[in-house]
Amino acid sequence: MVRPGQWGVRARVERFSEPALLLLLRERPAHGYELLEALPPLTGEARVDMGNLYRVLRALEEDALVTSRWEAGEPGPAKRIYELTTAGKGLLDEWASALRLSRERIDTFLDRYEGR
Amino acid sequence: MVRPGQWGVRARVERFSEPALLLLLRERPAHGYELLEALPPLTGEARVDMGNLYRVLRALEEDALVTSRWEAGEPGPAKRIYELTTAGKGLLDEWASALRLSRERIDTFLDRYEGR
């Protein structure tokens, strides 16, 4: 976005969908599409890219931060249900403290911006 | 960072150096190297990439958000002094409100994380 007369600003935390995902999964196991719909109110983004969402889920699984199992039988296509592991909970905790730090930095910035 | 057994987490706001730059320049005109040293306490990052810093400065100038002039004569190499324009102040204001939103989203996340 650093280029045209397009200096629209969003101020997003990078990879914010990742901790959001982990938090939702800590609350209860879920499948991808379900998470896709549950994410926006948590992230504040209107839409979440589904392609990348599935990629993140599989990357998390590769490192044993979540596990998955297929759930067939239900009406509609088969669903892959994801569940948080203990390691995954640990990562969520890391995110939480990183986000607290991030919030402090934003506060520092805004205080200085407001001239305090 | 989404790949190896490397799930270290930083939770940075994307392009955060940009509003930081604008804020510093609102306080007083400055040259690149000076900004480079003034940024870390504001962003919380240990180091800021100088290459990208200069690129951002010139991109900002292209869109008339800052102006620059060479300052020679002083001891040491010539410096390019950057100054914030009215449009630049406007962009800083946009960043500030975007950052307030971002902080609220983090709060929402943390509240839910802490089970409230």
Place this chain on the structure above:
DNA sequence: GGCCCTACATGTAAAACACACATGAGAGTG
């Protein structure tokens, strides 16, 4: 059969960021 919704996924381009290196002035040291 044609259309929509759910569900999972890959391909690829663009944006943001990190790392490495080049250039040059002046100042201090042996």
Place this chain on the structure above:
DNA sequence: CACTCTCATGTGTGTTTTACATGTAGGGCC
């Protein structure tokens, strides 16, 4: 005066992250 150090401004290029587009497939509805 060659050597190294700091200040200062940049370019080149690879990696990571995000965005946009597309593909496949089951099932319900009319």
